[in-house]
Amino acid sequence: MxxxxxxxxxxxxxxxxxxxxxxxxxxxxxxxxxxxxxxxxxxxxxxxxxxxxFSPDSSLEIGYIKVDILCSESGKQRITLMDQESHDS
Structure with a gap:
């Protein structure tokens, strides 16, 4: 674009x-x-x-982006990024 x-x-x-x-x-x-x-x-x-x-299961806030870090039982990490401005109401 x-x-x-x-x-x-x-x-x-x-x-x-x-x-x-x-x-x-x-x-x-x-x-x-x-x-x-x-x-x-x-x-x-x-x-x-x-x-x-930071701990293996934690939540960070970087500016307006929330980062969730979760560990599964197999030890693999899953990272979730969320734009807080679009989800906060």
Whole structure:
């Protein structure tokens, strides 16, 4: 979606060349970084449990996102992310 809007803005000459390239690169970097962070989240949580930063069954609040960390009987961890703004009424 953002690439389409950016391309349209460039075609209408609302964004000049250098700014277009900067915004396109920033958007691509943001997409890749977000995917990597979500891929690494279970590893970071597991490390946090091993280093006793938080308990195996805990709930963290990071900004407006609630992170629930639950351990199953097999020892595998399940991480649930919830956007609190959309669930609080």
């Amino acid at each position: 953002s690439f389409s809007l950016l391309s349209r803005a460039s075609n209408l000459h609302l964004v000049e060349g250098k700014l277009y390239l900067l915004l396109r690169g920033t958007t691509a970097l943001s997409l890749v970084t977000t995917l990597l962070l979500f891929k690494l989240l279970p590893t970071v949580v597991h490390l946090g449990v091993l280093l006793r930063w």
